[in-house]
Amino acid sequence: xxxxxxxxxxxxxxxxxxxxxxxxxxxxxxxxxxxxxxxxxxxxxxxxxxxxxxxxxxxxxxxxxxxxxxxxxxxxxxxxxxxxxxxxxxxxxxxxxxxxxxxxxxxxxxxxxxxxxxxxxxxxxxxxxxxxxxxxxxxxxxxxxxxxxxxxxxxxxxxxxxxxxxxxxxxxxxxxxxxxxxxxxxxxxxxxxxxxxxxxxxxxxxxxxxxxxxxxxxxxxxxxxxxxxxxxxx
Ligand code: HEC
Numbered sequence: 001x002x003x004x005x006x007x008x009x010x011x012x013x014x015x016x017x018x019x020x021x022x023x024x025x026x027x028x029x030x031x032x033x034x035x036x037x038x039x040x041x042x043x044x045x046x047x048x049x050x051x052x053x054x055x056x057x058x059x060x061x062x063x064x065x066x067x068x069x070x071x072x073x074x075x076x077x078x079x080x081x082x083x084x085x086x087x088x089x090x091x092x093x094x095x096x097x098x099x100x101x102x103x104x105x106x107x108x109x110x111x112x113x114x115x116x117x118x119x120x121x122x123x124x125x126x127x128x129x130x131x132x133x134x135x136x137x138x139x140x141x142x143x144x145x146x147x148x149x150x151x152x153x154x155x156x157x158x159x160x161x162x163x164x165x166x167x168x169x170x171x172x173x174x175x176x177x178x179x180x181x182x183x184x185x186x187x188x189x190x191x192x193x194x195x196x197x198x199x200x201x202x203x204x205x206x207x208x209x210x211x212x213x214x215x216x217x218x219x220x221x222x223x224x225x226x227x228x229x230x231x232x233x234x
Contacts, residue, residue, distance in 0.1 A: 084174055086155030086181075094150035098175075100182045108183030111176050115168055124187045136164045141184055142191045154181045 049055060055063035078084045083097045098104075112122075119128040124141035131137040139146065158177045161167035172180065195203055214220035 082152070083178075084159075086152030086159065088152070092150045092152030092156050094152060096151060096182060097178060104179045105183055105186055107176060108179035108181070108186075111172055112180050112183050112187075115171055116180065119165070123191070124184065125191075138165065141188055147188050147192060151181050151185065154184055 049063035051064070053063050054061050057063075058065070080097065082088060082093055086092055116124075117128055119130045119135065120126055120138050120141070121128040126138040126140045128138075141147075155177055157165070158168045158172065158180065160169075168177070189197075198205075209223040210220045211223045212218075212221035
């Protein structure tokens with residue numbers, strides 16, 4: 001009744017053969033997938049120019065084409081050229097492109113004290129902190145030449161720079177540059193007013209009264225009635 005040793009061996013091997021090595025098959029399939037994916041062409045390989053390469057197709061041999069003449073980039077339509085340059089033709093104009101209100105002057109003073117006063121000083125006399133430390137000293141605004149300079153000239157200097165002075169076109173947007181222009185004119189008047197300009201107001205003007213004394217870090221707040229010159233005297 002003893003079993004044949006071969007048939008027993010065959011019985012033992014049988015289940016092993018049924019196992020189809022799943023790990024090897026899966027990795028083979030993955031390799032095939034990866035290789036096939038590498039064969040995709042689609043739009044990867046199409047006729048194109050490398051940036052700024054030469055081209056025989058166009059008469060000027062440039063593959064990079066300039067925009068059609070008259071193209072205006074979004075947000076760059078500068079129809080009111082005086083507002084953006086301060087120039088009328090090739091000469092600076094002498095008018096404000098919008099009315100000057102108290103808000104405009106306040107804004108102008110704020111921008112001026114930030115961007116211009118470090119060199120020109122808050123008074124505009126050119127004795128700012130930076131020239132005191134060795135930078136070229138700017139001219140005072142309170143000279144005849146700059147007092148008579150048209151408004152557009154100041155806008156132009158801020159927009160394009162002047163000699164040793166860099167331009168402030170990036171830091172100060174156009175409307176704010178005009179506010180600075182208005183404030184510079186007010187500064188000039190403040191240093192060059194005659195008694196006649198005060199037209200009947202008492203000289204010296206009465207001292208201001210304050211609602212808030214200010215802390216040194218904050219400015220004092222003037223009481224409203226003292227903003228109207230001479231009102232105390234009535
Ligand atoms: C870094 C210092 C500096 C700052 C900040 C500066 N300026 Fe000047 N500015 C100068 C110097 C220096 C000159 C004289 C340049 C020269 O003659 O080469 C000058 C000249 C000028 C002039 C006179 C141009 C003339 O005809 O003589 C005007 C106007 C002027 N600046 C306006 C401004 C305004 C407005 C600002 C603020 C937006 C400003 N500057 C900020 C340094 C500065």
